[in-house]
Amino acid sequence: MPPEPVPAATTASAPARPLRRDAQRNRDSLLAAARAMFAEHGMKASLEQVAKRAGVAIGTLYKHFPARLDLVQEVFASKLAIWVAAAEQALNMEDAWEGLCLFLETMCELQARDRGFNDFVSIRLPENACLAGQQTRIHDLGVRIVERAKEQGSLRPDLAPEDLAFIIWSHSRIIEATDGIAPHAWRRHLHLMLDGFRADRAHPLPEPPLTAQQLYRAMLRLGGAD
Secondary structure (H helix, E strand, O other), X not given: OOOOOOOOOOOOOOOOOOOOHHHHHHHXXXXXXXXXXXXXXXXXXXXXXXXXXXXXXXXXXXXXXXXHHHHHHHHHHHHHHHHHHXXXXXXXXXXXXXXXXXXXXXXXXXXXXXXXXXHHHHOOOXXXXXXXXXXXXXXHHHHHHHHHHHHOOOEOOOOOHHHHHHHHHHHHHHHHHHOOOOOOHHHHHHHHHHHHHEHHHOOOOOOOOOOHHHHHHHHHHHOOOO
16 A cells, blocks of 8 residues: 655754653654654654653643655665665776676565555655655666676676666565565565676567656655646
8 A cells, every 4th residue: 555645844843952851752752652653664654652652731742843755755864875885885886787686685674564655665755855865866776787787797787777666566465475475585575676687688678768867756656646
């Protein structure tokens, strides 16, 4: 099930000045509760239940995070930063194929056991969102990683950067199906797909890749906007 529509963030959720000790404690409790709730239930998790799990009133949650997206971005900022760092490392690796594998394995590892992050990486944030620039950075790095692997001859020449979205979307469903049963099954799926990406395995494909605009629209739709 796709996540609920994600409204534009109001303001950055980080406080402009140091909070009182009790307010900081409430904020930390809310973030911990949100991480757990989003991991279990995805981005559609009830904010009322987040507040209850944190032991505060719903009004306290909205005082710290006026919009759902403010909370979502704060929760996933660190994971997105890890993915950006892995993408930058991948781009600088001598073997471009190994770089592509690092980029995708890091993404899948971050998705594993976190339904919220599955939702988050499947969608496109509003342009005015705080982390929209990080999403764009990852996309641009991904394009360069793909093109570099094709230039070295290890990646099939007809693979488009937009095709990487298929890994994200299918990976989300695999994690959901195997959670608690075979939690590492996603690794088998990823490497089956990587084998299909190799230049020496390539056969003609029946459909062209998604255009950048089609991919953008699909990710907006998964985020609740059509």
